[in-house]
Amino acid sequence: MLIRNETPRDxxxxxxxxxxxxxxxxxxxxxEADIVEKLREQDALSLSLVAEDEGEVIGYLAASPASIGTQSGWSLIGPLAVLPARHRQGVGSALMAEALGRLRAVSRGAVLAGDPAYYGRFGYRALPGVELAGxxxxxxxxxxxxxxxxxxxxRHHPAFGVGESE
Ligand SMILES: CC(C)(COP(=O)(O)OP(=O)(O)OC[C@H]1O[C@@H](n2cnc3c(N)ncnc32)[C@H](O)[C@@H]1OP(=O)(O)O)[C@@H](O)C(=O)NCCC(=O)NCCS
Structure with a gap:
């Protein structure tokens, strides 16, 4: 499996x-798909990664700039999506590992809205006092x-349509 940047064909x-x-x-x-379209149109995708297996794109991860409180320089991850037929084959984990590796060089950290049972394995945790869209x-x-x-x-890009925008 290959994790790579999106191209126009994707x-x-x-x-x-x-x-x-x-x-x-x-x-x-x-x-969720419209959000990615809007982020792309507005040049706000800091990462737009696809997972490709035998020439077929089977997973996707987006990241965009965010801030938390007074701190800019955070990355909001999402959406993360894997074709249902390809769940539990490590595709989501591979996309997340690549994203975190790349973002580490350019961000303060990553933030997302998601199930702690899944994201805990990557080191994410809920932090007291960090709020997102109620x-x-x-x-x-x-x-x-x-x-x-x-x-x-x-605070994140207005394309998400909920919560506080940058
Ligand atoms: C969440 C998602 C991206 C995971 O992708 P994936 O390629 O199946 O994930 P991986 O193969 O890397 O990891 C699978 C493991 O995560 C677990 N897992 C997946 N979703 C989970 C969830 N919501 N809660 C807890 N565990 C979850 C699986 O049970 C599996 O566990 P195991 O390794 O012990 O068998 C995929 O299920 C998906 O696209 N779901 C629909 C969209 C979605 O929920 N996106 C995230 C929104 S925040």
Whole structure:
């Protein structure tokens, strides 16, 4: 499996993967593919990675700039999506490992909204006082790359349509 940057040819398939992956998620808003379109249009994708296996794109991860409280320089990860037929084959983990490796060089840390049971394995945890869009605190998952102690609201690109924008 290869993890690489998106190319223009990948764009339609990325939309399909996100839509299909999020169909199974009860808390999905159905807008996740549109969010990526908007981020791309506005040149706000700091990472747009695909997972390719035998020439087929089967997974996707986006990252965009964010801040927490007064600290800029954070990266918001999401959406992360893997084709349902390819779940539990390490695709999501491979995308996350590559993303964290790249972001470490350029960010203070990563933040996302997601299930702690999944993201804990990468070192994410809920931090007291870090808030995102009124979500339950336990799903606001933070992975600082240094000893930064972030505190406050996560601000992200307006394309996400909820919570505080940068
Ligand atoms: C979440 C997702 C990206 C994981 O991708 P994946 O390629 O299946 O993940 P991996 O193969 O790297 O890891 C699979 C492991 O994570 C676990 N896992 C997957 N989703 C989980 C969840 N929500 N909670 C707890 N564990 C989860 C699997 O049970 C499996 O555990 P195991 O290794 O002990 O068998 C994929 O399930 C997906 O696209 N889901 C729909 C969209 C989504 O939920 N995106 C994230 C929104 S925050």
């Amino acid at each position: 764009i339609p398939v990325i939309g399909r993967i996100i839509t299909e992956a999020f169909l199974v998620l009860p808390q999905s808003t159905g807008t 979500l339950p605190p336990e799903v606001v998952q933070v992975l600082p790359f240094d000893d930064a102690e972030p505190h406050g609201k996560v």
